[in-house]
Amino acid sequence: MNVTILVPVFLGWLAGALVNYLADVLPARRRLDQPTCPQCGTQIRWADYWLLRNCRACGRHRSWRTWTTYVLGLVATVQIWLFPPRGLGFVLGFILLVYLATVFIIDVEHRLILHPVSVFGALLGLAIGIILHGTASTLIGGAAGFGIMFILYYFGVLFARMMSRRRGETIEEGDALGFGDVNLAGILGLLLGWPLIWIGLLTAILAGGAVSLMLILGMLALKRYRVFTAIPYAPFLILSAVFLLYR
Ligand SMILES: [Zn+2]
Known part of the structure; x- marks a missing residue:
């Protein structure tokens, strides 16, 4: 052996x-x-x-x-x-695996992306991004990931407000998409770089949307539909980044 x-x-x-x-x-x-x-x-x-x-x-x-x-x-x-994943190699691949698995589990169990965890992820993403595809691509990727998710987040808040006004009831702000997802998309943008972050986000949003749609249809069938069950994007963002980075 x-x-x-x-x-x-x-x-x-x-x-x-x-x-x-x-x-x-x-x-x-x-x-x-x-x-x-x-x-x-x-x-x-x-x-x-x-x-x-x-x-x-x-x-x-x-x-x-x-x-x-x-x-x-x-x-x-x-x-x-x-x-060993191409580009990343074993050591970086291993460190990143531990980080992403931690974020994944905490988000699934608590619907939470902790601030210190995001700060650590941004530093890690910056370092790995620069090694993988250079400074410019890393910074643009990070800004794009953060920016695109922020716009989605903002529309989610607006939509929730509009629906609650129409119904005459109040709902909690920012339910449609947590702000932690916005930070996470920024971190993955650093990791994947520009333009790969586009594919990462698109895959995550489509997969998240498809799974949510199935859940909503399932809940409708069981007559248990709750309005504004937030889509947990973080697990899909992480899975799509892993799929793109660990090839
Ligand atoms: Zn006990």
């Missing part, structure tokens, strides 16, 4: 552990802190946390997301070790 395969296996485990930890701690505590049980709030001992033991106070099992993330982290890391 080739011993070097143990390197990506270890790194894959590390990726899973890191993504799980960040996704567990950041939305709840907003800093790198000791994890607490989501069910009873008791602090989890570090040893118990890393060994994936159940909560000592309430017996809660570790989430299925924890296990899935470990498995997918391992599979993805071994994959990019064996077939």
